[in-house]
Protein backbone atom coordinates (compact mmCIF):
# COMPACT_ATOMS: atom_id res chain seq x y z
CA UNK A 1 0.00 0.00 0.00
CA UNK A 2 1.48 3.38 -0.96
CA UNK A 3 1.57 6.53 1.17
CA UNK A 4 -1.63 8.08 -0.21
CA UNK A 5 -3.59 4.84 0.25
CA UNK A 6 -2.40 4.64 3.85
CA UNK A 7 -3.42 8.23 4.44
CA UNK A 8 -6.89 7.59 2.98
CA UNK A 9 -7.42 4.65 5.30
CA UNK A 10 -6.29 6.70 8.27
CA UNK A 11 -8.75 9.46 7.38
CA UNK A 12 -11.65 7.03 7.41
CA UNK A 13 -10.55 5.23 10.58
CA UNK A 14 -9.80 8.39 12.56
CA UNK A 15 -12.98 10.14 11.40
CA UNK A 16 -14.95 7.18 12.71
CA UNK A 17 -13.03 6.44 15.91
CA UNK A 18 -11.74 9.77 17.23
CA UNK A 19 -13.29 13.11 18.09
CA UNK A 20 -12.90 15.13 14.88
CA UNK A 21 -15.82 17.46 15.42
CA UNK A 22 -15.33 21.25 15.68
CA UNK A 23 -16.25 22.55 19.14
CA UNK A 24 -17.99 25.62 17.78
CA UNK A 25 -21.36 25.61 16.06
CA UNK A 26 -22.18 26.09 12.39
CA UNK A 27 -24.04 29.30 13.24
CA UNK A 28 -27.29 27.58 12.20
CA UNK A 29 -28.13 27.33 15.92
CA UNK A 30 -28.58 31.13 15.77
CA UNK A 31 -30.88 30.94 12.75
CA UNK A 32 -34.64 30.84 13.29
CA UNK A 33 -37.38 30.39 10.71
CA UNK A 34 -40.83 31.78 11.38
CA UNK A 35 -43.47 29.23 12.32
CA UNK A 36 -46.71 29.52 10.38
CA UNK A 37 -49.74 28.55 12.45
CA UNK A 38 -51.73 28.56 9.21
CA UNK A 39 -49.39 27.16 6.56
CA UNK A 40 -52.14 27.22 3.89
CA UNK A 41 -50.97 23.94 2.40
CA UNK A 42 -51.00 20.21 3.08
CA UNK A 43 -47.77 18.60 4.29
CA UNK A 44 -48.29 15.98 1.58
CA UNK A 45 -48.04 18.66 -1.10
CA UNK A 46 -44.62 20.00 -0.07
CA UNK A 47 -42.49 19.50 -3.16
CA UNK A 48 -38.84 19.04 -2.18
CA UNK A 49 -37.42 18.35 -5.66
CA UNK A 50 -34.83 20.52 -7.40
CA UNK A 51 -32.69 20.46 -10.51
CA UNK A 52 -28.92 20.76 -10.20
CA UNK A 53 -26.21 20.39 -12.88
CA UNK A 54 -28.81 18.96 -15.26
CA UNK A 55 -30.08 16.25 -12.90
CA UNK A 56 -33.37 16.03 -11.07
CA UNK A 57 -33.00 15.46 -7.30
CA UNK A 58 -35.80 14.42 -4.92
CA UNK A 59 -34.45 17.00 -2.45
CA UNK A 60 -31.55 19.48 -2.32
CA UNK A 61 -29.22 16.98 -0.65
CA UNK A 62 -25.78 15.70 -1.63
CA UNK A 63 -23.54 13.11 -0.04
CA UNK A 64 -20.34 15.19 0.21
CA UNK A 65 -16.95 14.01 -1.07
CA UNK A 66 -15.55 11.32 1.21
CA UNK A 67 -13.39 8.66 -0.33
CA UNK A 68 -11.94 6.40 -3.01
CA UNK A 69 -8.63 4.72 -3.74
CA UNK A 70 -8.67 1.63 -1.51
CA UNK A 71 -10.77 -1.56 -1.28
CA UNK A 72 -12.44 -0.31 1.89
CA UNK A 73 -13.18 3.00 0.14
CA UNK A 74 -14.75 1.11 -2.75
CA UNK A 75 -17.11 -0.71 -0.37
CA UNK A 76 -18.11 2.58 1.24
CA UNK A 77 -18.58 4.26 -2.15
CA UNK A 78 -20.79 1.38 -3.32
CA UNK A 79 -23.09 1.73 -0.31
CA UNK A 80 -23.26 5.53 -0.59
CA UNK A 81 -23.91 5.43 -4.34
CA UNK A 82 -26.71 2.84 -4.09
CA UNK A 83 -28.47 5.02 -1.52
CA UNK A 84 -28.01 8.12 -3.71
CA UNK A 85 -29.54 6.26 -6.67
CA UNK A 86 -32.50 4.86 -4.73
CA UNK A 87 -33.35 8.09 -2.96
CA UNK A 88 -32.57 10.43 -5.89
CA UNK A 89 -30.00 12.58 -4.14
CA UNK A 90 -26.53 13.68 -5.26
CA UNK A 91 -23.16 12.16 -4.43
CA UNK A 92 -19.56 13.40 -4.58
CA UNK A 93 -16.52 11.13 -4.71
CA UNK A 94 -13.33 11.74 -2.69
CA UNK A 95 -10.21 13.20 -4.30
CA UNK A 96 -9.42 11.36 -7.56
CA UNK A 97 -5.74 12.26 -7.42
CA UNK A 98 -4.90 8.73 -6.31
CA UNK A 99 -6.59 7.27 -9.41
CA UNK A 100 -4.78 9.64 -11.77
CA UNK A 101 -1.46 8.63 -10.23
CA UNK A 102 -2.35 4.95 -10.01
CA UNK A 103 -5.00 3.93 -12.59
CA UNK A 104 -5.32 0.53 -10.91
CA UNK A 105 -7.41 2.24 -8.24
CA UNK A 106 -9.88 3.77 -10.73
CA UNK A 107 -12.44 1.04 -10.09
CA UNK A 108 -12.85 2.29 -6.49
CA UNK A 109 -14.33 5.50 -7.98
CA UNK A 110 -16.07 4.00 -11.03
CA UNK A 111 -18.22 1.96 -8.68
CA UNK A 112 -20.08 5.17 -7.85
CA UNK A 113 -21.39 5.62 -11.41
CA UNK A 114 -22.03 1.89 -11.73
CA UNK A 115 -24.24 1.90 -8.63
CA UNK A 116 -25.76 5.31 -9.32
CA UNK A 117 -26.36 5.42 -13.09
CA UNK A 118 -28.95 8.19 -12.96
CA UNK A 119 -27.82 10.19 -9.90
CA UNK A 120 -26.02 13.52 -9.81
CA UNK A 121 -22.36 12.51 -9.45
CA UNK A 122 -19.62 15.06 -8.68
CA UNK A 123 -15.92 14.39 -9.30
CA UNK A 124 -13.13 15.73 -7.07
CA UNK A 125 -9.61 17.10 -7.43
CA UNK A 126 -7.51 19.32 -5.15
CA UNK A 127 -6.09 22.82 -5.60
CA UNK A 128 -2.55 21.70 -4.66
CA UNK A 129 -2.51 19.35 -7.67
CA UNK A 130 -3.47 22.25 -9.95
CA UNK A 131 -0.68 24.47 -8.69
CA UNK A 132 1.73 21.54 -9.10
CA UNK A 133 1.02 21.51 -12.82
CA UNK A 134 -2.12 19.49 -13.42
CA UNK A 135 -4.80 21.25 -15.45
CA UNK A 136 -7.78 20.76 -17.75
CA UNK A 137 -6.51 17.43 -19.14
CA UNK A 138 -6.32 15.76 -15.72
CA UNK A 139 -9.59 17.39 -14.65
CA UNK A 140 -11.34 16.01 -17.75
CA UNK A 141 -9.96 12.55 -16.95
CA UNK A 142 -11.56 12.76 -13.51
CA UNK A 143 -14.88 13.67 -15.14
CA UNK A 144 -14.72 10.82 -17.67
CA UNK A 145 -13.65 8.25 -15.06
CA UNK A 146 -17.05 8.44 -13.37
CA UNK A 147 -19.12 10.24 -16.04
CA UNK A 148 -19.40 13.12 -13.60
CA UNK A 149 -22.06 15.81 -13.97
CA UNK A 150 -19.79 18.39 -12.32
CA UNK A 151 -16.26 18.55 -10.95
CA UNK A 152 -15.44 19.80 -7.46
CA UNK A 153 -12.01 21.31 -6.90
CA UNK A 154 -11.30 21.20 -3.20
CA UNK A 155 -9.60 24.00 -1.30
CA UNK A 156 -7.83 22.71 1.81
CA UNK A 157 -5.07 25.15 2.83
CA UNK A 158 -5.55 24.41 6.54
CA UNK A 159 -5.17 20.67 6.11
CA UNK A 160 -2.08 21.03 3.93
CA UNK A 161 -0.54 23.49 6.40
CA UNK A 162 -0.85 20.99 9.26
CA UNK A 163 -0.18 17.76 7.37
CA UNK A 164 3.26 16.19 7.57
CA UNK A 165 4.74 17.07 4.15
CA UNK A 166 1.59 19.00 3.21
CA UNK A 167 1.36 20.67 -0.19
CA UNK A 168 0.95 24.34 0.55
CA UNK A 169 1.47 25.76 -2.97
CA UNK A 170 -1.56 27.96 -3.28
CA UNK A 171 0.00 30.66 -5.48
CA UNK A 172 -1.57 30.99 -8.92
CA UNK A 173 -4.48 28.64 -8.22
CA UNK A 174 -7.10 31.07 -9.54
CA UNK A 175 -5.50 31.10 -12.99
CA UNK A 176 -5.46 27.31 -13.04
CA UNK A 177 -9.11 27.20 -12.02
CA UNK A 178 -9.91 29.44 -14.98
CA UNK A 179 -8.03 27.03 -17.25
CA UNK A 180 -10.02 24.07 -15.92
CA UNK A 181 -13.33 25.93 -16.25
CA UNK A 182 -12.53 26.64 -19.92
CA UNK A 183 -11.13 23.21 -20.68
CA UNK A 184 -13.64 20.71 -19.33
CA UNK A 185 -17.18 19.98 -20.45
CA UNK A 186 -18.99 20.07 -17.08
CA UNK A 187 -19.51 22.76 -14.41
CA UNK A 188 -16.84 23.43 -11.81
CA UNK A 189 -17.72 23.54 -8.12
CA UNK A 190 -15.11 25.09 -5.82
CA UNK A 191 -15.31 23.31 -2.49
CA UNK A 192 -13.81 24.01 0.92
CA UNK A 193 -13.28 21.16 3.34
CA UNK A 194 -14.42 22.53 6.70
CA UNK A 195 -13.13 26.12 7.00
CA UNK A 196 -15.72 28.04 4.95
CA UNK A 197 -15.36 30.57 2.14
CA UNK A 198 -15.43 34.38 2.50
CA UNK A 199 -17.26 36.55 -0.02
CA UNK A 200 -13.97 37.99 -1.31
CA UNK A 201 -12.93 34.57 -2.66
CA UNK A 202 -16.45 33.81 -3.88
CA UNK A 203 -16.43 36.97 -6.03
CA UNK A 204 -13.05 36.05 -7.54
CA UNK A 205 -14.20 32.51 -8.25
CA UNK A 206 -17.35 33.79 -9.95
CA UNK A 207 -15.17 36.00 -12.16
CA UNK A 208 -13.07 32.94 -12.98
CA UNK A 209 -16.17 31.29 -14.45
CA UNK A 210 -16.91 28.83 -11.68
CA UNK A 211 -20.58 27.86 -11.50
CA UNK A 212 -20.96 26.70 -7.91
CA UNK A 213 -19.40 26.94 -4.48
CA UNK A 214 -19.57 24.36 -1.70
CA UNK A 215 -18.77 26.49 1.34
CA UNK A 216 -18.03 23.61 3.75
CA UNK A 217 -17.72 25.86 6.79
CA UNK A 218 -16.68 25.34 10.40
CA UNK A 219 -19.03 23.47 12.68
CA UNK A 220 -18.65 19.88 11.52
CA UNK A 221 -15.69 17.68 10.65
CA UNK A 222 -12.47 19.53 11.49
CA UNK A 223 -9.46 18.63 9.34
CA UNK A 224 -7.22 20.25 11.91
CA UNK A 225 -8.57 17.61 14.29
CA UNK A 226 -8.03 14.76 11.82
CA UNK A 227 -4.45 15.89 11.15
CA UNK A 228 -3.88 16.33 14.90
CA UNK A 229 -4.78 12.67 15.46
CA UNK A 230 -2.62 11.50 12.55
CA UNK A 231 0.36 13.52 13.85
CA UNK A 232 -0.11 12.01 17.29
CA UNK A 233 -0.09 8.48 15.85
CA UNK A 234 3.08 9.05 13.86
CA UNK A 235 4.82 10.99 16.64
CA UNK A 236 5.00 14.45 15.01
CA UNK A 237 4.68 16.73 18.04
CA UNK A 238 4.64 20.06 16.21
CA UNK A 239 1.84 19.05 13.81
CA UNK A 240 -0.07 17.56 16.73
CA UNK A 241 0.04 20.92 18.54
CA UNK A 242 -0.79 22.86 15.37
CA UNK A 243 -3.87 20.73 14.79
CA UNK A 244 -5.02 21.37 18.31
CA UNK A 245 -4.77 25.17 18.22
CA UNK A 246 -6.39 25.37 14.78
CA UNK A 247 -9.17 22.87 15.65
CA UNK A 248 -11.95 25.49 15.24
CA UNK A 249 -10.35 27.66 12.55
CA UNK A 250 -12.51 29.13 9.84
CA UNK A 251 -15.83 30.70 8.96
CA UNK A 252 -19.00 29.09 10.34
CA UNK A 253 -21.20 27.49 7.71
CA UNK A 254 -24.18 29.84 8.24
CA UNK A 255 -21.99 32.95 7.89
CA UNK A 256 -20.33 31.60 4.76
CA UNK A 257 -23.68 30.80 3.13
CA UNK A 258 -24.99 34.33 3.73
CA UNK A 259 -21.74 36.06 2.64
CA UNK A 260 -21.33 34.11 -0.57
CA UNK A 261 -24.95 33.85 -1.64
CA UNK A 262 -25.60 37.56 -1.15
CA UNK A 263 -22.43 38.62 -2.99
CA UNK A 264 -22.52 36.40 -6.09
CA UNK A 265 -24.89 34.55 -8.41
CA UNK A 266 -22.98 31.29 -7.82
CA UNK A 267 -24.97 28.19 -6.95
CA UNK A 268 -24.27 27.64 -3.26
CA UNK A 269 -23.95 24.27 -1.61
CA UNK A 270 -24.05 24.55 2.18
CA UNK A 271 -22.01 21.98 4.08
CA UNK A 272 -19.88 21.61 7.17
CA UNK A 273 -21.67 20.35 10.27
CA UNK A 274 -25.16 20.09 8.81
CA UNK A 275 -26.77 17.12 10.52
CA UNK A 276 -30.56 17.34 10.30
CA UNK A 277 -33.33 18.22 7.88
CA UNK A 278 -34.11 21.25 10.05
CA UNK A 279 -30.58 22.60 9.58
CA UNK A 280 -30.86 21.74 5.91
CA UNK A 281 -34.00 23.92 5.62
CA UNK A 282 -32.32 26.77 7.50
CA UNK A 283 -29.33 26.67 5.13
CA UNK A 284 -31.62 26.85 2.10
CA UNK A 285 -33.56 29.74 3.65
CA UNK A 286 -30.25 31.56 4.16
CA UNK A 287 -29.50 31.34 0.44
CA UNK A 288 -28.08 27.89 -0.32
CA UNK A 289 -29.31 25.95 -3.36
CA UNK A 290 -28.45 22.55 -1.88
CA UNK A 291 -26.87 21.01 1.19
CA UNK A 292 -24.05 18.48 1.64
CA UNK A 293 -23.19 16.14 4.52
CA UNK A 294 -20.16 13.88 4.84
CA UNK A 295 -19.43 12.40 8.27
CA UNK A 296 -23.00 11.39 9.20
CA UNK A 297 -23.32 9.44 5.94
CA UNK A 298 -19.90 7.83 6.35
CA UNK A 299 -20.91 6.61 9.83
CA UNK A 300 -24.16 5.14 8.55
CA UNK A 301 -22.56 3.63 5.42
CA UNK A 302 -20.20 1.53 7.54
CA UNK A 303 -23.19 0.33 9.59
CA UNK A 304 -24.73 -0.87 6.34
CA UNK A 305 -27.03 0.06 3.45
CA UNK A 306 -30.24 -0.11 5.51
CA UNK A 307 -28.93 2.16 8.27
CA UNK A 308 -27.83 4.71 5.66
CA UNK A 309 -31.15 4.69 3.78
CA UNK A 310 -33.14 4.99 6.98
CA UNK A 311 -31.03 7.94 8.07
CA UNK A 312 -31.37 9.78 4.77
CA UNK A 313 -35.13 9.16 4.76
CA UNK A 314 -35.38 10.66 8.24
CA UNK A 315 -33.45 13.77 7.17
CA UNK A 316 -35.72 14.17 4.14
CA UNK A 317 -38.79 13.84 6.34
CA UNK A 318 -37.46 16.49 8.73
CA UNK A 319 -36.81 18.77 5.76
CA UNK A 320 -40.28 18.29 4.32
CA UNK A 321 -41.83 18.91 7.76
CA UNK A 322 -40.05 22.26 8.09
CA UNK A 323 -41.18 23.24 4.60
CA UNK A 324 -44.75 22.63 5.76
CA UNK A 325 -44.26 24.54 9.03
CA UNK A 326 -42.98 27.64 7.21
CA UNK A 327 -45.64 27.31 4.50
CA UNK A 328 -43.22 26.69 1.65
CA UNK A 329 -44.69 24.46 -1.04
CA UNK A 330 -41.50 24.41 -3.09
CA UNK A 331 -37.78 24.76 -2.46
CA UNK A 332 -37.77 28.08 -4.35
CA UNK A 333 -40.33 29.38 -1.83
CA UNK A 334 -38.21 28.15 1.08
CA UNK A 335 -35.40 30.35 -0.24
CA UNK A 336 -37.65 33.39 0.26
CA UNK A 337 -39.08 32.77 3.75
CA UNK A 338 -38.16 35.25 6.48
CA UNK A 339 -35.09 34.42 8.53
CA UNK A 340 -33.98 35.69 11.93
CA UNK A 341 -30.33 35.53 12.87
CA UNK A 342 -29.44 35.95 16.53
CA UNK A 343 -26.37 36.35 18.69
CA UNK A 344 -22.80 35.83 17.55
CA UNK A 345 -23.76 34.85 14.02
CA UNK A 346 -25.70 38.10 13.50
CA UNK A 347 -22.84 40.08 15.01
CA UNK A 348 -20.27 38.37 12.78
CA UNK A 349 -22.37 39.14 9.70
CA UNK A 350 -22.91 42.74 10.77
CA UNK A 351 -19.16 43.26 11.18
CA UNK A 352 -18.69 41.88 7.67
CA UNK A 353 -21.22 44.36 6.29
CA UNK A 354 -24.32 42.13 6.04
CA UNK A 355 -27.48 43.43 7.69
CA UNK A 356 -30.87 41.81 8.31
CA UNK A 357 -32.16 43.52 5.13
CA UNK A 358 -29.72 41.33 3.20
CA UNK A 359 -31.15 38.10 4.56
CA UNK A 360 -34.84 39.02 4.58
CA UNK A 361 -36.39 39.67 7.94
CA UNK A 362 -40.01 39.94 6.81
CA UNK A 363 -42.19 38.15 4.31
CA UNK A 364 -42.54 39.93 1.03
Ligand SMILES: Cc1cc2nc3c(=O)[nH]c(=O)nc-3n(C[C@H](O)[C@H](O)[C@H](O)COP(=O)(O)O)c2cc1C
Nearest residue numbers: 064065066094095154216220221272273293294295
Ligand atom coordinates in the same frame (compact mmCIF):
# COMPACT_ATOMS: atom_id res chain seq x y z
C1 LIG B 1 -13.18 10.76 5.84
C2 LIG B 1 -13.40 12.01 5.06
C3 LIG B 1 -12.73 12.19 3.86
C4 LIG B 1 -12.92 13.36 3.08
N1 LIG B 1 -12.28 13.49 1.89
C5 LIG B 1 -12.54 14.56 1.09
C6 LIG B 1 -11.99 14.67 -0.23
O1 LIG B 1 -11.27 13.78 -0.69
N2 LIG B 1 -12.29 15.77 -0.96
C7 LIG B 1 -13.09 16.76 -0.48
O2 LIG B 1 -13.37 17.71 -1.20
N3 LIG B 1 -13.61 16.71 0.77
C8 LIG B 1 -13.35 15.63 1.56
N4 LIG B 1 -13.91 15.55 2.82
C9 LIG B 1 -14.62 16.73 3.36
C10 LIG B 1 -16.14 16.64 3.25
O3 LIG B 1 -16.55 16.54 1.91
C11 LIG B 1 -16.84 17.82 3.94
O4 LIG B 1 -16.54 19.02 3.25
C12 LIG B 1 -16.44 18.00 5.40
O5 LIG B 1 -16.26 16.74 6.00
C13 LIG B 1 -17.47 18.77 6.21
O6 LIG B 1 -18.72 18.12 6.21
P1 LIG B 1 -19.28 17.28 7.47
O7 LIG B 1 -19.18 18.17 8.68
O8 LIG B 1 -20.69 16.94 7.10
O9 LIG B 1 -18.42 16.05 7.61
C14 LIG B 1 -13.77 14.38 3.58
C15 LIG B 1 -14.45 14.19 4.80
C16 LIG B 1 -14.28 13.04 5.54
C17 LIG B 1 -15.03 12.88 6.83
